[in-house]
Amino acid sequence: MPKQSAGILAYRNIDKQLQIFLVHPGGPFWKNKDLGAWSIPKGEYEEEEDALAAAKREFEEETGQSISGDFMPLTPIKYKNGKVVQAWAVLAEIDHTNIKSNYFEMEWPPRSGKKASFEEVDRADWFDIATAKQKMVPAQVPLIEELAAMF
Template identity: 60%
Template sequence: MPKQSAGILLYSIQQSILEVLLVHPGGPYFKNKDTGVWSIPKGEFMEDEDGIIAAQREFEEETGQPISGKFIPLQSVKQKGGKVVHAWAVEGNINASAIVSNTFKMEYPYKSGKWIEIPEIDAADWFDVATAKIKINAAQIALVEELDLLISQKSN
């Protein structure tokens, strides 16, 4: 069974513009990377766990803020490494600059015997659809596009 993640695509409509919340991974490997590395808040979950419950847990772990609302299931996507991402969209509004992510320990530099503690997420921000499609992991572009289509159909 390939690894799987569950995540939340939080969205808001500001002056008729759809915006989505994306998060930037923490740590030294992503420090100076921007294009194509942002993601929806997400994390791995076990096969016997309810995906939406896992998505809500991961959102809170990565942003420090709980999430609730009317969750819209989106089509799953497969990332380059084979991980399947299950996602739900929900309308809401959080202060992206106020996120507080959980942390984890990693050996850095690799095989050095030195361990550092880093935040899983070091930034969050709201992006319009065009910008989000540039910033986000390529496999997750489909999530933003699907949400954009659903919202535009809803407003017509």
């Protein structure tokens, strides 16, 4: 069975302009990448786990902030590697300046035998639709398009 992830597409309306909340992955591989690197807060979950509950958990793990509201399911997307991402859109007000992400550990520098710890998410921000489409991992763009079509 392909891996599966669940995530939250938080949005808000500022002066009748739809804005999307995205996070930037932490770690050395993403440090200097911007366009095509940002994502909705999301993460993998087990088959027996409720996908929406997993999406909320992952949101909190990656941002340090809980999220609630009227979650609208979006059409799942599929990455080239076969991973399926289920996402829900929700109207929310998230403080992008106060992100407290979980950490992950990896060998760094490569082949050094040394372990280093990095934040899963190193920053977050709100973007208008056009900018979000440029910043976001290309496979996730249909999520924004589906949300925008609702307004």
